[in-house]
Amino acid sequence: MPKSSLKWDSLKYELQPWIKNAIEIMGFEHMTPVQASTIPMFAGNKDVVVDSVTGSGKTVAFVIPILEKIIHENAIRNVKKGHFHSLIISPTRELAKQIQSVINSFLEHYEHDNIKSQLLVGTNEHSIRDDVNRFLDDRPLILVGTPGRILDFIQFPNIKPQSCSMVVLDEADRLLDVSFVADVENILNLLPKQRRTGLFSATIDSAGSNIFKTGLRNPVKIKVNSKNNQAAPSSLKLNYCVVDPEYKLQQLLHILNKFKFKKCIVYFPTCISVTFFYGFIQHLQNNQKKDNLINEDLHIFSLHGKLQTTSRMKTLQSFTDTLNNSVLLTTDVAARGIDIPDVDLVIQLDPPNDTDLFLHRCGRTGRANRIGKALTFINRGREEDFIPFMEVKNVNLEEDSTMLNPELTTENCKEDTFYNLFKSWILHDRDRFDHAVKSYVAFIRYYSNHSASSIFRLQSFDYIGLAKMFGLFRLPRMPEITRNLKNADAVTFGDGWIVDPQTIDMDKFHYLDEKKEKKRLHDLANLQKIHDKKKLKFELKKKNMSWSNKTDTKESKTKRREKMALKRKAIEEELAKNDDSDSDHEEVTTDWKEEIMASKKRKHNDSGIQGSFDDL
Numbered sequence: 027m028p029k030s031s032l033k034w035d036s037l038k039y040e041l042q043p044w045i046k047n048a049i050e051i052m053g054f055e056h057m058t059p060v061q062a063s064t065i066p067m068f069a070g071n072k073d074v075v076v077d078s079v080t081g082s083g084k085t086v087a088f089v090i091p092i093l094e095k096i097i098h099e100n101a102i103r104n105v106k107k108g109h110f111h112s113l114i115i116s117p118t119r120e121l122a123k124q125i126q127s128v129i130n131s132f133l134e135h136y137e138h139d140n141i142k143s144q145l146l147v148g149t150n151e152h153s154i155r156d157d158v159n160r161f162l163d164d165r166p167l168i169l170v171g172t173p174g175r176i177l178d179f180i181q182f183p184n185i186k187p188q189s190c191s192m193v194v195l196d197e198a199d200r201l202l203d204v205s206f207v208a209d210v211e212n213i214l215n216l217l218p219k220q221r222r223t224g225l226f227s228a229t230i231d232s233a234g235s236n237i238f239k240t241g242l243r244n245p246v247k248i249k250v251n252s253k254n255n256q257a258a259p260s261s262l263k264l265n266y267c268v269v270d271p272e273y274k275l276q277q278l279l280h281i282l283n284k285f286k287f288k289k290c291i292v293y294f295p296t297c298i299s300v301t302f303f304y305g306f307i308q309h310l311q312n313n314q315k316k317d318n319l320i321n322e323d324l325h326i327f328s329l330h331g332k333l334q335t336t337s338r339m340k341t342l343q344s345f346t347d348t349l350n351n352s353v354l355l356t357t358d359v360a361a362r363g364i365d366i367p368d369v370d371l372v373i374q375l376d377p378p379n380d381t382d383l384f385l386h387r388c389g390r391t392g393r394a395n396r397i398g399k400a401l402t403f404i405n406r407g408r409e410e411d412f413i414p415f416m417e418v419k420n421v422n423l424e425e426d427s428t429m430l431n432p433e434l435t436t437e438n439c440k441e442d443t444f445y446n447l448f449k450s451w452i453l454h455d456r457d458r459f460d461h462a463v464k465s466y467v468a469f470i471r472y473y474s475n476h477s478a479s480s481i482f483r484l485q486s487f488d489y490i491g492l493a494k495m496f497g498l499f500r501l502p503r504m505p506e507i508t509r510n511l512k513n514a515d516a517v518t519f520g521d522g523w524i525v526d527p528q529t530i531d532m533d534k535f536h537y538l539d540e541k542k543e544k545k546r547l548h549d550l551a552n553l554q555k556i557h558d559k560k561k562l563k564f565e566l567k568k569k570n571m572s573w574s575n576k577t578d579t580k581e582s583k584t585k586r587r588e589k590m591a592l593k594r595k596a597i598e599e600e601l602a603k604n605d606d607s608d609s610d611h612e613e614v615t616t617d618w619k620e621e622i623m624a625s626k627k628r629k630h631n632d633s634g635i636q637g638s639f640d641d642l
């Protein structure tokens with residue numbers, strides 16, 4: 027698009043003077059291409075499906091049409107108490123809050139205070155009833171929130187969705203995937219059919235035919251790629267480097283220590299790994315003077331979906347407000363939509379298990395034509411196929427190993443003081459060990475769900491390297507490891523030990539927490555008292571059974587119970603039908619008994635000793 031056609035004056039839609047004023051004060055000299063294409067359509071009478079790269083200004087492209095429509099439809103007068111004019115749905119609380127602040131930054135320039143917005147996100151601080159009361163008191167015209175909370179809210183008797191005339195699904199492909207689509211459909215079914223609908227995302231094609239579930243009417247598709255037809259903006263440098271899993275954390279610290287940045291977002295695969303590594307990194311910072319492993323001036327924050335809403339919002343704000351050397355350790359909760367202008371570096375410790383998320387994560391930097399760098403760690407070996415795989419999706423990644431410490435490879439690094447330090451931190455409190463094991467197991471689970479499963483293969487995974495990255499000295503017992511780890515004995519001390527088992531006495535490995543330690547000692551004493559060999563075997567099995575097997579057993583138990591209940595119901599129905607037929611009764615009873623026998627047999631077969639690892 028030529029620059030002249032991006033002048034606000036050239037827009038084929040006359041904006042309200044106060045909106046023009048707001049745009050000028052916000053310093054938006056030109057429209058972005060997506061704004062130039064979307065505003066006249068959406069503010070006119072068209073439904074839109076907008077597919078535009080990350081950081082290209084989609085929020086303003088739907089906020090301006092909503093504000094314009096409110097004025098044109100005289101919603102301030104026409105929308106009665108209990109009704110609202112527009113609804114914006116977002117997949118995360120953080121994004122919903124951010125959208126609301128963009129709306130408010132426009133409304134600051136409106137001469138009256140009768141256009142208001144309200145945030146609807148789940149929090150412990152106020153209930154839906156509080157949201158409803160506030161809504162009835164404040165009479166906001168625009169609602170912004172997450173699907174679950176919005177659905178609960180609009181089903182309240184006092185809330186009348188009949189006047190809603192505009193609805194926006196931001197990150198629409200995410201809102202239409204399995205985890206949200208049912209709620210979103212239910213919300214849309216409660217809204218009037220005569221409305222304008224807008225779907226926005228940088229990866230909208232992934233929504234496939236689900237976009238038709240949104241009740242679009244003759245939509246216009248607006249697509250804005252970057253200059254070279256790439257799926258990422260041209261201001262964003264996409265790099266990768268090949269690393270050995272066991273040195274990943276050290277490489278990350280090396281980069282954070284050695285390179286200058288304002289804000290850096292580091293993506294971890296799971297919530298538990300964020301808390302685990304955050305804990306260790308905090309320890310390194312507290313001992314910075316002694317160990318000198320992390321720069322004093324780094325400000326480290328952690329954010330993930332298992333934290334309370336208020337704490338999440340506060341962390342994001344602190345990260346935004348810290349101007350230099352600010353590092354956010356996070357998960358995909360902060361992958362989509364989050365707009366923090368000064369983020370100049372994104373690091374992914376592993377590619378995400380959904381390839382669309384790769385673009386969203388990278389897109390937290392290089393926004394609105396600012397320069398940004400996104401670096402992805404790829405495990406040496408099979409994972410290197412990820413690069414050509416992404417090329418096919420119009421995502422070109424360039425290798426850049428210049429930020430790495432070349433000493434940190436399995437070949438070069440003989441004595442690993444960092445690993446020893448990590449290990450001794452874990453050995454200080456058994457809770458840390460439990461945490462490490464859980465994080466490790468969660469990672470394997472995460473890895474096994476990769477959408478590109480031919481590249482991210484459990485069969486060729488470096489389980490020992492990963493265990494070292496988590497500071498573990500013994501592999502947890504998992505079927506995935508037993509099945510896939512070849513030559514375990516050659517590289518370990520046997521029985522899952524990565525270090526010499528003589529050096530760690532598991533019976534003396536204690537919890538700092540008094541209660542936990544008391545229970546551990548009590549269980550240990552009980553175990554020592556058992557002289558009956560069979561019982562001891564059983565208790566040991568219970569204690570050492572692998573984490574994932576425990577879950578599997580629980581799951582299969584529930585499944586079996588459900589199956590039995592269904593069977594019982596079917597038999598009862600059958601009996602009721604054939605009340606007077608003895609032979610049939612006999613046949614059914616036999617069948618029922620057989621089922622019980624088979625179930626007992628199954629239980630018996632399942633009860634072989636599973637493992638001898640002393641983990642969870």
Ligand SMILES: Nc1ncnc2c1ncn2[C@@H]1O[C@H](COP(=O)(O)OP(=O)(O)OP(=O)(O)O)[C@@H](O)[C@H]1O
Pocket residue numbers: 053054055056057058061078079080081082083084085086227228362363364365367389393394
């Ligand atoms: N016309 C404009 N000129 C300059 N900057 C703009 C303009 N419009 C929006 N921006 C800025 O661009 C940045 C990115 O905008 P926004 O968050 O809407 O992107 P997005 O396309 O929704 O990205 P994502 O797909 O990652 O959600 C914001 O900081 C916003 O203030």
